[in-house]
Amino acid sequence: MKKIFKIIGIVVLVLVIVLAVSPFLFRGKLEDLLKETINNNLNAQVEWSSLDLSLFRSFPDATVIVNDFTVINNAPFAGDKLASGKEIRIEMGVTQLFKNTADEPIAIDALSLLEANVHLQVDSLGNANYDIVKETPTTETTTEESSEPFVFNLQEYSLIDSKIIYDDRSTQTHLELTEVNHTGSGDFSAIESELDTKTHAVVSFDYGGTHYLDGHDLDLEAVIQMELEKQKYTFKENLAKINELPLEFNGFIELLEDGNLMDLSFKTPSSDFKNFLALIPKEYRANLDGVETSGDFRVSGIIKGKTTETSIPNLDIEIMSNNASFKYPDLPKRMNNINIDVKIKNDTGITELTYIEINDLRFKIDQDTFTAKGTLKNLMGNMLVNLDLDGALDLGNIDKVYPLNLDQPLQGRLVADVVTSFDMNAVEKQQYQNIKSAGNATLSDFTYSTPELPNPIAIQNADVSFKTGNIALNSFAATSGTSDINATGSIENLIPFVMSKEDLKGRFDVTSKVFNLDDFATTTATTTATTSGTIQASTSESDTAVQIPDFLDASVNFNAEKVIYDGLELTNTKGSVTIANEQASLSNLNSGIFGGAAGLSGSVTTRDGTPTFNMTVDLSSIDIDRSFKELEMLQGLAPIAKALQGALNTKIQLQGQLDDNFSPILSTISGDAFAEILTADVDADKMPLLNLLSQKLDFINLDDLKLDKLKTSLTFNDGQVAVKPFDFNVKGINVQVSGGHSFTNEMNYTLNLDLPAKYLGGDVSGLLSKLTDAEKESIHIDVPVSLSGNFTAPKVDLNLKAATTALTNQIIEIQKQRAKNKVEDKLTDVLGGLLGGNKSTPNTTETDSTTTDTQTPQNTTTTPKAEDAIKDVATGILGGLFGKKKTTKETVKDTVN
Secondary structure, three states, rough: OHHHHHHHHHHHHHHHHHHHHHHHHHHHHHHHHHHHHHHHHHHHEEEEEEEEEEEEEEEOOOEEEEEEEEEEEOOOOOEEEEEEEEEEEEEEEHHHHOOOOOOEEEEEEEEEEEEEEEEEEEEOOOOOOOOOEEOOHHHHHHOOOOOEEEEEEEEEEEEEEEEEEEEEEOOOOOOOOOOEEEEEEOOOOOOEEEEEEEEEEEEEEEEEEEEEEEEEEEEEEEEEEEEEEOOEEEEEEEEEEOOOOEEEEEEEEEEEOOOEEEEEEEEEEOOOOHHHHHOOOOOOOOOOOOOOOEOOOEEEEEEEEEEEEOOOOOEEEEEEEEEEEEEEOOOOOOOEEEEEEEEEOOOOOOOOEEEEEEEEEEEEEOOEEEEEEEEOOOOOOOEEEEEEEEEEEEEEHHHHHHHHHOOOOOOOOOEEEEEEEHHHHHHOOOOOOOOEEEEEEEEEEEEEHHHHHHHHEEEEEEEEEEEEEEEEEEEEEEEEEEEEEEEEEEEEOOOHHHHHOOOEEEEEEEEEEEHHHHHOEEEEEEEEOOOOOOOOEEEEEEEOOOOOOOOEEEEEEEEEEEEEEEOOOEEEEEEEEEOHHHHHEEEEEEEEEEEEEEEEEEEEEEOOOOEEEEEEEEEEEHHHHHHHHHHHHHHHHHHHHHHHEEEEEEEEEEEEEEEEOOOHHHHHOOEEEEEEEEOOOOOOHHOHHHHHHHOOOOOOOOHOOOOOOOEEEEEEOOOOEEEEEEEEEEOEEEEEEEEEEOOEEEEEEEEEEEEEEHHHHHHHHHOOOOOHHHHEEEEHEEEEEEEEEOOOEEEEOOOOHHHHHHHHHHHHHHHHHHHHHHHHHHHHHHHHHOOOOOOOOOOOOOOOOOOOOOOOOOOOOOOOOHHHHHHHHHHHHHHHHHOOOHHHHHHHHHHHO
């Protein structure tokens, strides 16, 4: 007995060792085989992070696990990801590992995909990204012995927590399955067998731009009879659920070479009206427990025929309800008289000729009845729409009959009596004359409110008339916060706007007594960083932003008695605004502001996220003090103007970015400006710079500064302002200004003062004493003054030494000229005497002719003073010719003395 247990133990040990070692022996073989199979059969790039082989997990089967796989398309979808997933699990008999794949294929018994993402695409030309199987060339040498390396003798398969998207641009079809969990068990190796399947998924389905399913839950339990040779699949004992709507269906699908043949029928197993409520997508559907219903709801249909590239099966689907009602237990009102008679049909097999008949669609809440009927033909082609809407509805009753979980409750009253007929080509090509409409619709006492808006928009009345090619807005009156709006006009494309999401086009005349832009600033939550480094949403702070609607293509003529913008008040504002592509273009905008007038033209856009503007601003006779206090931009352009009292004209051309309040961000703006001061007095106490200048330049009294009619130009860019040089005068002192500053008030200016010498006072009194009064008045010197620092903490550099040196040089020049003139006069007298001239001396007198007719003879002899002067000059001349020449300074000194 001991030997027997010993032998069994040895066998078990050997088996365990073999099971443990086998993965290392066969993993490389399987991985090479997989790569070879993929390269031989698929036109795509297939990769995975690792491949594992285990003999323990599903013994006596072997388990192969491919981890983190991706399938990347080649052209024409190069770089697109066809499929990816966390795991592919393959199970096969252990004996399959010992096969020679050259002689016989490996049989796979089970296949499972975990967290797979599959994206199937068909482009507008009909190319499919899943068509990646290489074509196998057929040759005469092909023999029956050729075989595939793998065969699928599946007994079960599964798809777990996966997602499948089918996007066909050629037919405008979009199918999305999420949260997919699907299992199937059967025998794929048999000619005929039954496949037992269970499926759960969330389904969204769009066709031709219409949402037929949107986040609907789908549960399906189906037993399918498989005839693999004929590729025919017959549904037996089948039950599907769309949301909570149950559907029984039967029939078959047969795969043919040129398409699919199908004969399917379905119906609701019961007629309870709860079936209709169950169709509502789950995000809008409330709990149906306790809901009282009456009447019925039935869905039935037949899909029969052949699907090919050019045709679809015939359709006959009915959705019916008769005199139904429902009431939720916690809500006060009931919806009554619900009638539904809708048919979806196709009698020809031609895709474009699918149509919907709305024979009756009505309901009643209290005394309000709303009805609709019409047809939608050629659903898959140029859809033809005929609709008749008639009735009244108190919007406040909607959430009293059905729990909608709205952010803000609805209120208001809608009354409509409208008939419309059009085709989608007319909508898409903007052929409004082909959109035939008639009737009226009114909306009153309607309030629209969202958390993003600081104030609800209350529409007191909106009255619209429908006519072919035009929709007239007869009246519109609304308020929001402190703002009021009254409008009339026309809407060109209300139906295209609703049907195909085109921009809303219109022409409007708007009037308002008060229009405050802050009433329409949208609010967005901000985020703040905590000390731990995490990001949290702030509940106390918010950003506001005025966003230009992206769906508007409209022009507006407006007239507002008062417009409030960023704290500014504009009066009697008139102008035109054209809005398109998230851009507002202003023209001929005129208003009163700061005691004067403003004109604006230009554009503002929010298209690229950050609002930008390009604007020309023309301000006439505005109050300098008020405008520079309230406009940050003007403060940045000319900070010193805060010390001025008076009126100003200015024209500014600028562009840059706006903040969320539509105020210019100074560091981003660029442009140029021209300003003319009409009248201005200076209050030096309001500007530290002027106070400091007054101290440094004690010879200037800023009270005498008059800037009337002063004109200047400047340019600005990258936060820097450059001022074109300009002049002004202070009591005979001409001042030239040049330089610039930054929007952060850093200065770099030079003041060149053309200063009369007399203003220097005691600093140069010794020099000035040598001049006559006339000479003192005529002498001007340049006094350079450098301004740096900033306007609140300025630095003033006054170079009086250079001014004194310049004055000294001028006085020396005057003295030189004075000495030269004396010498020339004396020399003229001497030469006149030597040459015998009878020039009269300064002492010569003349007798007035009225006194006597006789004249005293001229004294031809020179006075002693004249003789001395002649000697001095002669000595200077002879000394220069024969002896040492005096220096210029000595000559000037002698002459002055």
